[in-house]
Each structure stands twice: as structure tokens, then as C-alpha cells.
Amino acid sequence: MKDTIETSLGKIWVTLLENGEMRVWWPPNARVGDAAADVLRGRARWDPQTYGWYVSAKHKDSVHDELSEI
Numbered sequence: 001m002k003d004t005i006e007t008s009l010g011k012i013w014v015t016l017l018e019n020g021e022m023r024v025w026w027p028p029n030a031r032v033g034d035a036a037a038d039v040l041r042g043r044a045r046w047d048p049q050t051y052g053w054y055v056s057a058k059h060k061d062s063v064h065d066e067l068s069e070i
Contacts, residue, residue: 007032007070020057032070039066
């Protein structure tokens, strides 16, 4: 499932993966980037090949909620 989170600083795209993880992405140099990275830090892993953050199933609900509050 794909979803777009509309924040005060711009859009964040999330995709729920079959393995239970959530992929989080925003465009390079987007204003939302720093704020979103602060939410993800310590609860997600960065994959430079796909330019996305991967949030474990354990943290996906709380991360989604916090990203929505940006």
C-alpha cells in the first residue's frame, strides 16, 4: 500500500512492504528532509541504493504518526 503524508514542510511518501516494513521517501533537498530524518533516526535504516528509509514493523505506526505531525 502506498500513501502520501502531507506535512507543513512538504510531502513524504510511504509504502508498506510485504515483510511488514515501511519505506519512507521524500525528494532530495526537500524542506521536510531534516525534520523527517529526525523522526526516523534510531528507528529506521537508510538504503542509499533505493534512496529510502526502511522502518521496522515494530516502529512503523509511531513513525507514521510522528511524520504526520510535522
